[in-house]
Amino acid sequence: MTAVNPYVRSQLRHRRRRAVAVVAAVALGAALLIALTSLGSGFREAARAPLAGIAADLVVTRPDEGTPSEQPGRGVRQPFGLATFDSGEVRQMDTVPGVDTAVGxxxxxxFGPRSTITIAGVDPTQRAVGPGRILHHDLIAGRSFRSGEQGVAVLDRHYAAFYDTKVGQRVTVGERSYSVVGVVEVKDSAQTAASNIYLPLAEAQRLAGLPADRVNQVHVQVGNSADTEAVTAHITDRVGRVSAITPDSLVQIMGAVGRISARFSTIAAVVGGIGGLVLSWTALRGLVSERTREIGLLMAVGWRRSHVVGVFRAEALALGLAGAAVGIVLGVALAGLLSYIPAPDLLPAPPSVAGHGEAPAAESDGLPVSVSLTAVGAAALVSVVGATGAGILAARRATRLKPARSLVSL
Structure with a gap:
């Protein structure tokens, strides 16, 4: 009917308050879907971040189950509660199905008189995974270690700045002096391998009084990140009980909000979208109900039921498109605001940062929230289809009344 489009335009123009209510309801559902989906992706990315910079999917350690031994109050020692792996066990991890690389x-x-520093012993030949990747990719001054090199060290940027130590100077660890050959900036995406000082692995083993084949961390790269739990189980079968840092374990550290957002963001987004649809259905039903007399008059003068439903379908489609557009803009804006939420500190800072005030901690970045095209498309589809469907259902319900009854209804 040629009168349909002018009629729809006139209704939208003269019933602005009701139209705004429908658009707001649709927009709310779309915005919630986008914002909640983006929040979930942000927590998932935050959980992956401490491992991403070292190209690892899990960091394996062995809890020390033996009787605590007498430890000197000062000097070099292993972290409390950690036992070691030998080179044979690292090779066993490397051959676990699904593992691409395992690096010890x-x-x-x-422990010094005024401060405590962390030292990482790094295999100079391993640059693809683990702390060796940091020394290869994140140097800001000098160079990394050469194979077989001794008596050298690389410093973390904050540590070097605090002690005003530059490349070419020397640093003392324990009772040994090392030449500083490089300075590295450890980014948030590599926090699982953060230390104040990096030494060649053989130097660190000698400093700690350990055999040449001993390590206490193994950085594992998995072919498919979804297989990390299965890989951890296989490693446990081969080398005994271990503790593993994985993205899932880091999500657990985030607490209830992080777990819900990371694992159930899709469900939460769908619930938010449904909530918006319920509101839009309520508004559209009210829009149709207040025009019951009008519908009866149209049908009395010869309009068919399909024509009336078509009018409301077009009207609901227009409102749904407007609501989707507003909701997408609002959802993207909300996601942008969520990115200012500080990313959770999932890992403890090195001792010199954590308890002794000897080095500045790195600033915490915001939550890595991003808006995906999938979320935007889903929000638009749900908004338009939902609003149009709600308008059609409401109109069909109204047109079931006989014209005479519609004319006398309030």
């Missing part, structure tokens, strides 16, 4: 490293602490 050694973390030790140096």
């Amino acid at each position: 490293s050694l973390q030790i602490w140096d």
